[in-house]
Amino acid sequence: MKIRNGFVSNSSSSSFVIIGKSVEFPKKYRSGIYCIGRDLNDGDDVFKLTKYMHKLVNSKSFLKDKKDFFDKVQFIEGFYHDEYIHEFKFDKSKFPDGYTLYSGECDYNSTKDLEKFIDLYLDDINQYVK
Secondary structure (H helix, E strand, C coil): CCCCCCCCCCCCEEEEEEEEECCCCCCCCCEEEHHHHHCCCCEEEEEEEEEEHHHHHHCCCCCCCHHHHHCEEEEEEEEEEEECHHHHCCCHHHHHCCCCEEEEEEEEECCCCHHHHHHHHHCCHCCCCC
16 A cells, blocks of 8 residues: 655646736737636636647637637736746846736646637637638
């Protein structure tokens, strides 16, 4: 029989920290854009914006109303940390100009790929498939 000492959790979320600045959705794709999206059951949907997600959002047929998507998602340009953040100490005076600390709980079922992105943020996938 194994006995485990220490912290044990069956939580379906983890803490996250993004050091960055809030930005508008970029007209041209660039890496380093993180998204804090809708609240899932055990935390926020936190994910990195990919080229494919960016292209889909910029497509003319994206959603009936793009404003609906932009109201659900905050875009942050910066750096993401998701493990052992309780061990980090942040000196905000050393952050680049305009950068701040965003933190919260990230649901383990957060967007990891285009399929999940479509599932969570697009009204009807049929309008995007030709």
